[in-house]
Amino acid sequence: MSLVAALFRGELERQARYNIIAASLVVAIVWVGVLHFAEIGDVTALLPLLLMIDSVTMPIILVGASMFFEKQEGSIRSLLVSPIHHGEYIGSKAASTVVTSVLTLVIVFGYARIFREVHLGFGALLGAVVLISVFHALVGVLITYRARDFTGMLMGMFRYVVIIMVPVVLEEVGIIQHELLRRALFLLPTKAASTLLTATAADFAPWEIGASIAYLVLGIVALTVLALRDFSNFAARESGV
Amino acid sequence: MFNVTGLKYRYPRNAEDTIRGMSFEVQGGEIFGLLGPSGVGKSTTQKILVRLLQGYRGQVTYRGKDLRSFGKEFYQRVGVGFEMPVHFSKLTAEENLAFFRRLYANNADTDELLRRVGLYEDRNKKVNEFSKGMKIRLNFVRALLNRPTFLFLDEPTIGLDPGNARVIKQMIREFRDDGGTVLLTTHLMNDVDELCDRVAFMAHGTIVETDTPKNLKLRHGQRQVEVEYEEDGDVCMQSFNLDHLATDDTFFDIVRNRRIITMHSKETTLDDIFIKVTGVQT
Ligand SMILES: Nc1ncnc2c1ncn2[C@@H]1O[C@H](COP(=O)(O)OP(=O)(O)OP(=O)(O)O)[C@@H](O)[C@H]1O
Ligand SMILES: [Mg+2]
Numbered sequence: 001m002s003l004v005a006a007l008f009r010g011e012l013e014r015q016a017r018y019n020i021i022a023a024s025l026v027v028a029i030v031w032v033g034v035l036h037f038a039e040i041g042d043v044t045a046l047l048p049l050l051l052m053i054d055s056v057t058m059p060i061i062l063v064g065a066s067m068f069f070e071k072q073e074g075s076i077r078s079l080l081v082s083p084i085h086h087g088e089y090i091g092s093k094a095a096s097t098v099v100t101s102v103l104t105l106v107i108v109f110g111y112a113r114i115f116r117e118v119h120l121g122f123g124a125l126l127g128a129v130v131l132i133s134v135f136h137a138l139v140g141v142l143i144t145y146r147a148r149d150f151t152g153m154l155m156g157m158f159r160y161v162v163i164i165m166v167p168v169v170l171e172e173v174g175i176i177q178h179e180l181l182r183r184a185l186f187l188l189p190t191k192a193a194s195t196l197l198t199a200t201a202a203d204f205a206p207w208e209i210g211a212s213i214a215y216l217v218l219g220i221v222a223l224t225v226l227a228l229r230d231f232s233n234f235a236a237r238e239s240g241v
Numbered sequence: 242m243f244n245v246t247g248l249k250y251r252y253p254r255n256a257e258d259t260i261r262g263m264s265f266e267v268q269g270g271e272i273f274g275l276l277g278p279s280g281v282g283k284s285t286t287q288k289i290l291v292r293l294l295q296g297y298r299g300q301v302t303y304r305g306k307d308l309r310s311f312g313k314e315f316y317q318r319v320g321v322g323f324e325m326p327v328h329f330s331k332l333t334a335e336e337n338l339a340f341f342r343r344l345y346a347n348n349a350d351t352d353e354l355l356r357r358v359g360l361y362e363d364r365n366k367k368v369n370e371f372s373k374g375m376k377i378r379l380n381f382v383r384a385l386l387n388r389p390t391f392l393f394l395d396e397p398t399i400g401l402d403p404g405n406a407r408v409i410k411q412m413i414r415e416f417r418d419d420g421g422t423v424l425l426t427t428h429l430m431n432d433v434d435e436l437c438d439r440v441a442f443m444a445h446g447t448i449v450e451t452d453t454p455k456n457l458k459l460r461h462g463q464r465q466v467e468v469e470y471e472e473d474g475d476v477c478m479q480s481f482n483l484d485h486l487a488t489d490d491t492f493f494d495i496v497r498n499r500r501i502i503t504m505h506s507k508e509t510t511l512d513d514i515f516i517k518v519t520g521v522q523t
Contacts, residue, residue, distance in 0.1 A: 236288075
């Protein structure tokens with residue numbers, strides 16, 4: 001078995017054992033609850049918003065929690081003296097986060113298709129969710145590098161959510177309407193995220209969709225470079241022999 | 242195996258160097274003990290040699306090649322035994338070992354290792370249900386699981402009962418006898434006596450003494466006999482040089498005319514040498 005596969009399998013095993021999968025299933029059920037009680041027949045507008053919130057916040061929390069556990073119980077030390085490359089370590093974290101995000105997507109979308117009306121393509125949603133959750137798994141890695149403890153990690157995530165995600169949500173629900181502000185939102189990765197998630201229902205110009213994909217892909221590349229660059233510092237700090 | 246010359250290291254946030262010019266060599270097939278007072282930089286040195294700390298100055302070569310030139314393959318045949326916990330606490334011992342085994346090209350028979358350290362029966366217990374000594378023994382198994390040829394051990398027997406400590410020491414010796422090389426730090430001079438082929442004493446960020454335990458004792462040794470005796474109702478004590486005992490009249494006077502309470506020959510212990518060469522009073 002290749003190293004990446006071994007690491008990925010280990011991540012999934014631990015997600016199950018540390019109740020991380022359970023936690024994300026609970027959140028998925030919350031989203032289903034929202035759809036259920038919203039009492040709107042057509043959830044085409046609501047669903048992308050929920051998926052955006054989920055695939056922005058959950059990867060940050062999941063990656064942060066798993067790295068925090070590794071720091072706290074010292075298993076990170078054991079990983080650091082294993083023949084694995086930093087990229088493989090980070091990649092396996094991102095990949096396992098995608099699994100939980102996709103699981104949520106399947107549950108929430110499945111509910112919407114069966115019990116509600118929805119005009120969104122699953123394939124497009126899947127692609128969008130994968131990109132958004134990889135992007136934010138990497139954001140989670142960087143936040144965890146900088147955080148001193150779990151509270152610090154949560155604070156970092158909170159700051160990210162308030163500054164980067166909330167404005168886009170406010171626009172989606174119609175609270176932000178000023179044209180200049182709306183344009184400014186295109187600077188945020190979450191705007192690209194929400195654009196992609198609504199792409200199959202709304203009439204975006206192809207270049208807008210292309211730009212959103214490019215934003216997230218380039219963002220993933222840039223975040224990967226940062227995550228790899230700062231890994232050594234993180235390793236040195238966490239590696240009391 | 243390892244050749245270290247003029248090694249210096251400063252932690253990023255510190256004003257002064259922790260390692261201030263260390264030079265030593267770990268030869269293939271030996272158990273090399275790195276000793277010194279707490280906080281002197283033993284673990285720091287180990288961290289540098291296991292490539293966890295970058296940005297050191299000086300030269301370190303491993304098997305004749307610059308340590309920096311190695312990639313991740315460095316860890317394929319290197320085992321690192323930590324003194325701190327290193328396992329996924331919500332997985333069982335066996336699940337932990339199974340996970341780490343999959344990361345290496347070579348695997349030891351971990352069942353056999355678990356049996357030897359007395360953890361086989363507990364292999365399906367979660368690690369957070371392990372006692373301290375059980376975790377330490379599991380760390381040791383973890384260090385051996387990739388069939389390493391070089392083994393780093395940081396205080397491998399601290400926190401173990403004498404029986405388990407003996408098993409671990411026996412396994413370390415067997416590892417060496419099978420051709421393995423060991424770099425070990427410890428504060429237990431007993432372990433040094435039992436295990437180390439050569440030792441280096443660290444003080445003030447450098448190495449102040451390197452030799453075999455036996456030579457150290459010979460060089461720093463005072464061979465004395467200490468006599469405790471009664472004189473006019475008081476207890477007195479006097480030391481005599483063992484080498485000149487035959488011609489020492491005072492000694493014979495005491496032996497003939499006083500009541501001897503105790504008489505001990507005193508060889509210098511590694512404890513004494515430790516305190517002498519590192520300049521640390523305990
Ligand atoms: N991450 C760090 N940042 C800054 N200074 C550190 C760090 N880790 C260790 N030090 C300092 O480096 C010095 C050497 O520490 P080290 O852990 O190497 O000592 P040691 O010889 O292993 O001691 P002990 O016998 O107690 O384990 C100490 O003064 C310690 O405060
Ligand atoms: Mg130490």
